Amino acid sequence: MAQHFEEKATIELLEINQLPVFNKPENYTVLPEVQELVDKIEAADGVVIATPEYDHSPTAALNNALAWLSYGVYPFVDKPVMVVGASYGTLGSSRAQLQLLQILEAPELQARTMPSSEFLLGNSLQAFDQDGNLVYEDKAEQLDGIFEDFLIFIEIIQQLPHSKEAMVKAAKNFNWENI
């Protein structure tokens, strides 16, 4: 996507495999590797999350990153997010994406996920040519459309400023101890 849409958007790929297993530490100060991700997400207009499917759900690594990115930091609040996924089989990470959309609704994430725009890429091993281009024409066309919409979706979300402050405040005040 970064390559294919380079004229429309700058997409920087972030890897999340360097984070330790989330263990809900007490007296926590944000880890430098987490802060780096937070800064990049906060500076971005939107986020595209690509998830595989392991055991009918998003990977532990992604789940882990989201746990760190919602513990004392709130980069996803009000952030436009587009979910895509690829899988070896024919289902294209369908179940993982549904779980991920639910996860992104959690009180400390509160992302603005783009609705009704499911993009499932099955048979991913055969889906790309040597240059990394998508070989399935119908899929490429569908992705083009969804991505165009996502750019508009980002603009729309930017026009909905009324609740953002309240959302950020709610996320920050969200304290499991005080429920």
Add this chain to the structure above:
Amino acid sequence: MKLVGIVGSPAKKSYNRLLLQFIAKNYRDLIDLEVIDIDNIPLFNQSEDQTHTEPIQNLNRKIEAADGVIIATPEHNRTVPAGLKSVLEWLSFKIHPLENKPVLIVGASYYDQGTSRAQLHLRQILESPGVGAFAFPGNEFLLGKAKEAFDENNQLKDQGTVDFLRSVLEKFIRFVNIIQQIEGDKPAVLEPEDLNATGKGATTIEGIDMYAEDWVEQAAEKTEAVSGDTYVELDRGILTVDQLNHFLNSMPMELTFADDNNQFIYYNYHMEKDDMLASRHPSQVGNPLAACHPEAAHKNVAWVIQQLRAGQIDTFRIKVPTHGPDKFVVHSYKGIKDKNGQYIGVNEYVQDIQPIIDWYLEQTGQELVGGKTDGVSGASANDNNVDGVSGASENANDSATSVEADAVSGASENTSPAVPEVDTSSVDGVSGASENA
């Protein structure tokens, strides 16, 4: 019923751990629950396979051995914690201990929801083909407001909750039994054995030719092994190496140790090859098991070790009839396990049990009766109140018709000419083989 309880929370202080500990303590009449933490298991990474590491293998063994599993999950971001998901990914990658395993999901959370969404996600994850567990349907147990739910002794305060939990567990037990019926007694698919010992166990001495005639000397030098009058602390006692040798050599049987890597590493050498019931030569020590047996026997040897390693059998016995009518030679292969039940090798002990049988008959005044090989003990039939051995001696007065034919012996078969020897087909396989070595 043996269950394993997995604490899904990675936190040091966890109400889910408390909940499992409460279950383990308060429902002992129903289940035997071992609570396990998973905070020592790294994040799943398919390119850095750590399936073989001890924390994952430990979990694997415990789940395999259990009748069922209880998972207590917190809820993070409306789903299961990454640490728990990670464990399930390890347990659905190269190994699949949860396959066809009945699983009860419970959860505790700080607020009202009591992990409702995390439990639904967990259910979906457990039912994926890689995990393949049977998640117990219905009977949701959601413990909300966990902070107020326990008293200072970590007991659940609300009697209604305690009773409900009991009813859930009772139903889960029945569910486990039903699942076992659905699955039947499928033989587990066991890992193949490598009789060439090309792997590496925790105690494998590397860098020495296993086929070298002086493997023992070379290995002793490399490991700086102690010998002679040096004391060694054992459980329970202290002996010098010499004492240990003499002690093992005084055992009324031939002892052989092959380690978990299928390498022949010891026998109680005090007799020359030709005088032994199962001949061994000092130069053979160090050899892989494949070199100790002819090719034709490998399949049977591998089968026995596989069963022992998996704990399917404790001891495999076979009689070797090639020593003439005066002897009854039994080869026993006993799996050697450490305190955690981990397989560390096989103890093959070879004995002529005929003198023991003769002595027993002489002491009890019984004699073997030909033809009756149905394994009915006259001793216990005559007196229900006594056990095997002592009953026999009390029974000495009416000596005539006692037949002792237990699992080990088949003794009566061998001593009575009326019964043909029928069980020799498999003999060459394992033990005859070691004689050829």
